[in-house]
Amino acid sequence: MHTADELDFHDFAASRWARLFRIALLLTDDQGLAEDLAQSTLTAVYASWSRVRRADDPDAYARRILLNSHLSRFRRKRPREIPLASDLEATVVGAPDPAGAVDTRLVLRAALASLPPRQRAVVVLRYWADLTEEQTAATLGCAVGTVKSQASKAIAKLRTHPALAPAPEEVYDR
């Protein structure tokens, strides 16, 4: 790789590393796996850098590599350790954290872990990475309608968790 390309890639990697790592963390809920996933994504980007840098949206390219790697890894090996619903309820009701933030994090992590991988990916891309439905569909390689339906299902499921459920008056206003 030429020096100019090398510098370009370095800038790209340095500026995207934290975001890719955080997306991977929300997808895997595992610090080590997230680091591996973000690193292997940038490795694949480096190997195709001449093509990536010419792409209209290099970020979309990197996101797609990350999601494909994650989903294919998930297909190869399903996770076996998922927090049980009863554990979640105990976490929320049993011993509330004074600040409340830790409880919310735990519940959300467990709620995310209970989603099928594609639904979880849609939630992370749409509601954390703030991608549009079209961008999310392009990243996942599916139709916009599929993104909408997966998001709808995921939200319906997340709403059943106490920390994310709307307050009663908000339910009645619907």
Next chain:
Amino acid sequence: MNAFDDNRLHHALDEVASPAQVPPLPYQAIVRDGARRRRRRRALGGLTACAAVAAAAVLATTAWSRPEAVSPTAPAATARPAPRPSPSAVDLPVRSAMPSGELNGSHWSIHVVDYREQGDGLYCEEWKIVVDGHENPDNNGSCSSDPNDRGGTLNAGVTIQRDPRVASSALLGVMFEGDVAPVGAVRLRVTWAGGSASAPVFLLPHDDRRYFFLAVPYAPGHPDAYYNARLAFLDARGRVVPSEMLQVGGQQYSVKPFVKQ
């Protein structure tokens, strides 16, 4: 999803992601592995090109002259085999359409809105629930986008409601659906405090996925907004079939219906 939910979810996701310590960028390892990967790909590309050249040379030296006339031959004696369900699916009923039923006095059905052609079959991509002739826009479902993807698609807590534009809208029930029933399962059973129900696992033509749809009525006036449903796949003898999918979440689903008052 309304703006309240958007903000709340974004904030909650941020609370998970933001405090995480971002490790230092392993730049040297990325460059080393990336360069190795690129070299390997180029080497493979070179091998492919060499193989193509060699094959062309072999073909050129062994080519035989074209016959003057070509006479038609009879079709091959062995016809292309028709797709057959896997042995584990032999006893499952094949339905020509998605299921429908009655729940709390209303008729519900599944309306497939998007198919995808693959191989010699049509695969369901996306469906909607239709209640009393009205599509509920909030209740879309999607089949697995990849027929080979055996990822769990069991969904608990999908509410079946009338069209929200209908003033008398009320909660009808909860649906469990998916297309990855385990091998050997012929029924899905759900048991809740108020009773039990089951529905057959079935196949769709030209589709080797094992579908299940089971709708459970919601009893108005339930003392608690939350109630638990226990799910189990059963084999032909009524024995519980172990399911990795049902172990996710501990077989116990907390269902909170949305009640419109």
